[in-house]
Amino acid sequence: MRIALLEDEQDQADLVCAWLKGAGHSCHAYVLGKDLVREAQRETFDLFLLDWEVPGMSGAEVLVWIRANIAEPVPVLFVTARQREEDIVHALSSGADDYMVKPLGKLELLARIDALARRARPSPRADEGVLEYGRLSVDCRNRQVKLDGEVVAMTQKDYELAVFLLHNIGRLLSRGYILEAVWGQSAEINTRTVDTHISRIRGKLQLTPENGWRLSAVYQHGYRLERVAAAAS
Amino acid sequence: MSDKLIIAVDPQIAALVPRFLANRAADVGKIRAALAGADFDSIRVAAHGMKGSGGGYGFPEISRLGAAMEEGARQRDAAAIGTLLAKLEAYLARIEITSDDAQRAPGTGQH
Numbered sequence: 001m002r003i004a005l006l007e008d009e010q011d012q013a014d015l016v017c018a019w020l021k022g023a024g025h026s027c028h029a030y031v032l033g034k035d036l037v038r039e040a041q042r043e044t045f046d047l048f049l050l051d052w053e054v055p056g057m058s059g060a061e062v063l064v065w066i067r068a069n070i071a072e073p074v075p076v077l078f079v080t081a082r083q084r085e086e087d088i089v090h091a092l093s094s095g096a097d098d099y100m101v102k103p104l105g106k107l108e109l110l111a112r113i114d115a116l117a118r119r120a121r122p123s124p125r126a127d128e129g130v131l132e133y134g135r136l137s138v139d140c141r142n143r144q145v146k147l148d149g150e151v152v153a154m155t156q157k158d159y160e161l162a163v164f165l166l167h168n169i170g171r172l173l174s175r176g177y178i179l180e181a182v183w184g185q186s187a188e189i190n191t192r193t194v195d196t197h198i199s200r201i202r203g204k205l206q207l208t209p210e211n212g213w214r215l216s217a218v219y220q221h222g223y224r225l226e227r228v229a230a231a232a233s
Numbered sequence: 234m235s236d237k238l239i240i241a242v243d244p245q246i247a248a249l250v251p252r253f254l255a256n257r258a259a260d261v262g263k264i265r266a267a268l269a270g271a272d273f274d275s276i277r278v279a280a281h282g283m284k285g286s287g288g289g290y291g292f293p294e295i296s297r298l299g300a301a302m303e304e305g306a307r308q309r310d311a312a313a314i315g316t317l318l319a320k321l322e323a324y325l326a327r328i329e330i331t332s333d334d335a336q337r338a339p340g341t342g343q344h
Binding site for chain 2: 009010011012014015016018019022053081102103104105106
């Protein structure tokens with residue numbers, strides 16, 4: 001998962017990022033709430049980890065901004081040294097999905113993140129067999145996408161990108177997010193690579209309005225795959 | 234018999250631990266200076282950070298001392314903070330870290 005962390009203590013941010021990366025997540029750390037908010041306007045994150053007490057815009061204010069401005073229900077986990085009951089109630093009633101008191105334990109933090117992710121977006125598993133999306137189907141075991149029952153010839157990267165898009169129908173995905181999810185965090189690939197692969201997949205899988213799909217580029221952000229009413233033939 | 238506290242740290246964060254401990258040693262100096270100037274707010278902030286991060290790095294004693302110092306700063310109790318600061322300094326001086334966690338539980342000290 002791509003996780004945004006708001007934490008002004010450098011040691012704490014380094015620690016949490018190391019844990020997250022060790023568990024296979026990517027961690028984007030921000031010292032200031034306004035910086036996280038600016039980035040969240042053009043980037044996609046799967047989860048926010050917010051410290052309460054940071055300089056300037058507080059974690060609580062960032063939480064309010066997230067709930068008011070990000071359409072999809074992205075999980076928010078509050079991480080703070082505050083442990084009074086009224087603080088916990090305030091965070092949860094403001095829209096946080098969970099709350100942890102510092103000092104953190106690695107295993108508990110990772111378990112809570114996994115639980116939040118499962119609730120927010122159940123992930124298709126490789127052993128799930130075949131996933132149906134109208135005329136499209138994904139054969140997870142054989143790593144194939146079929147259109148009207150016919151296997152569509154595609155590279156492994158195109159397959160991974162197609163599955164990623166189908167798993168995130170309706171969601172606005174930044175190019176950076178797509179790159180990290182499909183090519184990996186360390187890949188030194190230009191975001192234009194995403195554009196090239198998206199274009200190819202749009203053609204191969206016929207993701208067009210007349211076929212009931214719209215795979216649209218969103219200016220200065222990324223892409224969104226949506227289902228639309230198929231045009232009458 | 235050595236007075237060292239041998240503390241096993243999570244190998245995943247072993248590279249971060251020396252800087253964490255160096256920062257805590259720097260905190261000792263900062264808190265001492267703040268104490269001399271009766272700057273309890275600076276002490277509270279530094280102690281708050283220690284409380285939050287110590288346990289995660291495998292040093293629950295740093296979290297404990299940080300929490301106590303934070304409370305001391307709220308109470309403006311210079312004597313208590315001075316005592317806790319001396320304990321923190323002594324504790325830091327005794328730490329010897331190892332990422333060999335096969336023998337010892339993380340965060341536990343052995344004399």
